Amino acid sequence: MNDYINMQGSCSIGILNFSNFSFSVVSFTTPTGSGDTPYDPTNIAVTPVSTGADTGLAYSALGLDTNGNPISVPFGVAAGDRAVYQIMYQYVIDPGPVDAGMDLGLDPPNGYVTFNRQLCADSYFAGSSCYQPPSDGCGDFCGSAAPSQGTFLPIQSLTVGTTPTGFPLTAHLTLDPQVANFAEIIDTITLDGTTGDGAATFDIATSGSNIVPSDTPEPASFILVLSGILGVAGRRKLSRG
Numbered sequence: 001m002n003d004y005i006n007m008q009g010s011c012s013i014g015i016l017n018f019s020n021f022s023f024s025v026v027s028f029t030t031p032t033g034s035g036d037t038p039y040d041p042t043n044i045a046v047t048p049v050s051t052g053a054d055t056g057l058a059y060s061a062l063g064l065d066t067n068g069n070p071i072s073v074p075f076g077v078a079a080g081d082r083a084v085y086q087i088m089y090q091y092v093i094d095p096g097p098v099d100a101g102m103d104l105g106l107d108p109p110n111g112y113v114t115f116n117r118q119l120c121a122d123s124y125f126a127g128s129s130c131y132q133p134p135s136d137g138c139g140d141f142c143g144s145a146a147p148s149q150g151t152f153l154p155i156q157s158l159t160v161g162t163t164p165t166g167f168p169l170t171a172h173l174t175l176d177p178q179v180a181n182f183a184e185i186i187d188t189i190t191l192d193g194t195t196g197d198g199a200a201t202f203d204i205a206t207s208g209s210n211i212v213p214s215d216t217p218e219p220a221s222f223i224l225v226l227s228g229i230l231g232v233a234g235r236r237k238l239s240r241g
Contacts, residue, residue, distance in 0.1 A: 001041035001087070013048040014055045015094040016209065026084035026188070036081050045072065054103055054208030059087070059189070076113070076201025077191040087187040093211070099179035101210035104160045105170040111200035112192040114161030117207055121179045123153055125186065130155055153177070163192070180214065 001023055004011065010019040028038040039061070047058040063073035077083050093099060099121075106115055120130035130153040156175055161167040187207065191200040 001044040017092045021089045024086045028083045030081045056208035058206040060204045074201040077193040079193045079198045081193045083191045085189045092182045098214045099209045100212045101174045103208040105206045109162045109202040114190045115205045116159040116188040118186045119156045120184045
């Protein structure tokens with residue numbers, strides 16, 4: 001994860017170009033005196049995934065063997081701990097195809113674990129909505145003030161997990177609207193070792209984008225809006241809270 005956060009430019013997986021990664025510990029609670037600490041980006045492995053029409057990322061945890069070499073270990077918390085992590089990034093699609101859906105999976109989970117993906121299609125997170133810039137040149141939120149132009153869209157969300165609410169371990173969501181040009185993503189991993197009898201862990205969490213041919217050509221005006229996306233980190237000027 002640390003390499004993705006610090007990389008210059010983008011990382012391409014097929015026709016998807018990933019960039020602007022960030023990682024945050026939303027919350028971490030542990031019994032007094034346990035000595036447990038949350039993950040940081042150096043503890044997390046990010047692996048490109050490409051299977052059939054699906055292209056995406058997989059998350060797992062890194063540890064060290066007796067010789068100090070990195071190895072894959074269960075991603076999780078000990079009994080009594082609770083942690084929530086968020087990973088945020090963007091991707092741009094090479095002109096032509098579209099992202100028509102998303103898939104999530106956990107393999108294999110133990111205890112109470114959820115993996116949630118939120119997506120803004122051709123738009124950016126803006127509080128509890130997505131903000132889509134207009135195609136007439138006012139694409140950077142019209143400056144630092146609240147945008148007077150553009151469109152607000154609903155966030156599209158999908159969750160898998162093992163909590164008592166009964167989430168499936170694999171799930172698919174058909175996107176509406178589809179992603180024609182770019183997307184902003186927030187992946188949230190919640191591990192709850194305070195409920196049940198023990199630790200909350202998984203080996204790998206995977207997310208995939210369903211890339212299919214586009215039925216309509218992309219308007220030139222919207223392509224122009226995308227011209228500066230990959231080179232601009234920190235353009236999220238609207239609060240996500």
